[in-house]
Amino acid sequence: MDVTLLSFCATILLLSFPLVKFVLGRLTSDEAAANLPPGSFGWPFFGESLEFLFGKPENFVGTRMKKYSKDVFKTKILGEKTAVICGPNGHKFLFSNEQNYFTAFRPHPMQRLFRSYRPCKAPPTQIPREVETKLLKSPGFLKPEALIRNLEKMSLTTQAHLEYYWGGRKTKITNEVKAFPFAKTLTLTLACRFFMGMDEPERIAKLGKQFDDVTVGMHCLIVNFPGTTFYRAGKAAATIRKELSKVIKEKKEDLNSGKKQTQDILAHMIVATDPIGSYMPEAEITDKIMGLLVAGYGTVSTAMTFLMKYLGENPEVYETVLDEHREISGEKSEGELLSWEDINKMKYSWNVVCEVMRLTPPLQGTFREVITEFTYAGYTIPKGWKVYWTMGTTNKNPEYFENPEKFDPSRYQEMGETGLAPYTFIPFGGGPRMCPGKEYARLAILTFLHNVIIRFRWELVCPNEKIVGDMMPAPQYDLPIRLIPHCGIVSTRGVGKVSPNRQH
Numbered sequence: 001m002d003v004t005l006l007s008f009c010a011t012i013l014l015l016s017f018p019l020v021k022f023v024l025g026r027l028t029s030d031e032a033a034a035n036l037p038p039g040s041f042g043w044p045f046f047g048e049s050l051e052f053l054f055g056k057p058e059n060f061v062g063t064r065m066k067k068y069s070k071d072v073f074k075t076k077i078l079g080e081k082t083a084v085i086c087g088p089n090g091h092k093f094l095f096s097n098e099q100n101y102f103t104a105f106r107p108h109p110m111q112r113l114f115r116s117y118r119p120c121k122a123p124p125t126q127i128p129r130e131v132e133t134k135l136l137k138s139p140g141f142l143k144p145e146a147l148i149r150n151l152e153k154m155s156l157t158t159q160a161h162l163e164y165y166w167g168g169r170k171t172k173i174t175n176e177v178k179a180f181p182f183a184k185t186l187t188l189t190l191a192c193r194f195f196m197g198m199d200e201p202e203r204i205a206k207l208g209k210q211f212d213d214v215t216v217g218m219h220c221l222i223v224n225f226p227g228t229t230f231y232r233a234g235k236a237a238a239t240i241r242k243e244l245s246k247v248i249k250e251k252k253e254d255l256n257s258g259k260k261q262t263q264d265i266l267a268h269m270i271v272a273t274d275p276i277g278s279y280m281p282e283a284e285i286t287d288k289i290m291g292l293l294v295a296g297y298g299t300v301s302t303a304m305t306f307l308m309k310y311l312g313e314n315p316e317v318y319e320t321v322l323d324e325h326r327e328i329s330g331e332k333s334e335g336e337l338l339s340w341e342d343i344n345k346m347k348y349s350w351n352v353v354c355e356v357m358r359l360t361p362p363l364q365g366t367f368r369e370v371i372t373e374f375t376y377a378g379y380t381i382p383k384g385w386k387v388y389w390t391m392g393t394t395n396k397n398p399e400y401f402e403n404p405e406k407f408d409p410s411r412y413q414e415m416g417e418t419g420l421a422p423y424t425f426i427p428f429g430g431g432p433r434m435c436p437g438k439e440y441a442r443l444a445i446l447t448f449l450h451n452v453i454i455r456f457r458w459e460l461v462c463p464n465e466k467i468v469g470d471m472m473p474a475p476q477y478d479l480p481i482r483l484i485p486h487c488g489i490v491s492t493r494g495v496g497k498v499s500p501n502r503q504h
Contacts, residue, residue: 035378035379035380036074036379036380036382037068037069037072037073037074037083037377037379037381038068038069038073038074038379039064039068039073039074039075039084040074040075041074041075041076041081042075042076046221047075047076047077047078047079048060048075048076048077049076049077049078049079049221050221052075052077052078053219053220053221053470053471054470055470056470057364057365057390057392057470057471058364058390058392058396061084061086061390061392061393062392062393064084065086065393069086069377070086070087071085071086071087071089071090071376071377072084072085072086072090072376072377072379072381073086077388078107078108078109078219078221079107079108079222080107080108080367080385080386081382081384081385081386082367082385082386082387082388083370083376083379083381083385083386083387083388084387084388084390085376085387085388085389086393087393087394087397088394088400088421088422088423088424089377089423090376090389090393091389091391091394091423091426091430092422092423093376094368094387094389094431095423095429095430095431095432095434096431097374098368098431098432098433099432100372100374101370101371101372101374102368102369102370102371102387103368103369103371104368104369104433105367105368105369105386106367107218107219107367108222109217109218109219109220109221109222109230109233110218110219112222112230112234113214113217113218113233113234113237114237114287114290114291115283115287143439144340144439147340147439147440147443148340150193150194151337151338151339151340151343151443151447152337153193154190154193154194154443154444154447155337155338155447155451156337157186157189157190157193158186158190158447158448158451159451161182161185161186161189162451162452162455165177165182165185166182166455166456166483175482175483176461176480176481176482176483177480177481177483178477178478178479178480178481179304179305179308179309179475179478179479179480179481180301180305180474180475180478180479181208181478183300183301183302183304183305183308183448184208184211184212184297184301185205185208186301186304186448187296187297187300187301187304187444188201188204188205188208188211188293188297188301189201189204189205190296190300190444191292191293191296191297191300192204192293194264194265194296194440195264195265195266195289195292195293195296196247196251196264196265196266196289197251197263197264197266197267198247203243203247204243204293207239207240207243209236210236210237210239210240211236211240211293211294211297211298212236213232213233213235213236214233214236214237214240214290214294215294215297215298215472216229216232216233216472217229217230217232217233217234217236217237218233218294218471219470219471220233237290240290240293241286241287241290244286244289244290245282245286247266248266248270248282248285248286248289251266251267251270252270255267255270255271265289265292266285266289269285269288269289270285295437296437296440296441298362298363298472299362299363299441299472300362300441300444300445302360302362302472302473302474303353303356303357303362303441303445304444304445304448304449305474305475305479306356306359306360306362306473306475307352307353307356307445307449308452308458308479308481309460309465309475309479310352310355310356310359310407311352311453311458312458312459312460312481313407313460313463314407317352317407317409318453318457320348321348321349321352321449321453322453322454324345324346324347324348324349325346325349325449325450325453325454326454328342328345328346328450329454338447338450342450343442343443343446343447346446346449346450348409348413349446349449349450350442350446351409351410351412351413352409353442353445353446353449354409354412354425354427355407355408355409355411355412357427358395358396358401358425358427359395359396359405359407360467360473361391361392361395361427361473362427362472362473363471363472364390364391364392364470364471364472365388365389365390365391365392366388366389366429367386367387367388367389368386368387368389369384369385369386369387370382370383370384370385370386370387371383389429391425391426391427394423394424394425394426395425397424400420400421400424400425401424428441454486455485455486456483456484456485456486457483457484457486458481458482458483458484459481459482459484460479460480460481461477461480461481461482462476462477462479462480465477465479
């Protein structure tokens, strides 16, 4: 936590202490008459945001489930009165009633960072997630047939990155690298090419630190002065927005000149019109693309990184994964790239990825806004409140997962991901707002895993490295590993001594 922010918070709390009792007890007349869930709104101004943000959300939720209710409790986080709905029954209720009781909601830091997500005539909380999802789904960008067309480029890009950053290691001397920065560079490059058709990823790669700052700033206190998390996030968002604006102008020029273009999401946003024939404003395109890049950057790179960590910690699992991928490679001719059929053969590998996401979810949870008052578990949730959904209430619950702290991909072996108890394992959400990028993430992670595991073994330099971060986890030291190249593995096509920043 920033030292300046700590000082600021301490000062505010001391000055506001006399108001605590008054503010905490203040409810609207409707709320006072309602049977609200048990819980606490916490401190003035901050509510329970400090505990939520800096005490790890899964601990925050778990502690209050034990103290108040295993079904639902009230709190105030990020400036909003919030009901936290817990457990598989809560997941089912939320996903089954998206259209009836809930609408999409993005916390205020997100609204400030992604300013043009807010339609000019809509209330501040009505961020059009539906529009964003429609843009992704309607042209079929994230359907299997579209992903298949991008699989070759994804595989070549991954190979080029491995060769450029981790390649050339032909001796028996071990080589130390850091997995997390590599995963972030790779996923940002893949996202640029997939979402924007951009084969100049070095332009965006230079903005990697800015993407990190925006990702952290999406869930923080809005304290906007130099040195704070939100201030850095705002500056970073402005820098990214400026570079993306240049990319969009170049794309428009190419489209207007008739130059052949890939069928990417950016091109679709530029040419798409609404029912009255108006084009999407450039500022909105910029912010939507920035949002897609952030989404395709943070969560995927986090999953890749912790996949490396858990495989490094579990050599017997590593060997089983390696056997699966060697079998896939053995059935291919020299230089033949991965196919969609190959991806679907990686069943045990995907079980491993699922177990990684169960133990270390790349994203803790999301918010909704209540559009119609409803009753859940005997308690009333008023209109205008927010609902927080998190997978952390089931992922490590021994009622649903035997030995929940153990890394055990075999738990999915017989049942499969969907054979678990309903609504207990939902890394991509569910219902109408299930993450539309699930298949893209699966493809990117498995393509990375295939290409790295047929080339290397690795050892963890810091076996006891802590997991830090709050809303999004990260290895404390960027996961340093020692790479040990396999002997006798034949390189696949597209790996030469090629910079990943050159066009393929």
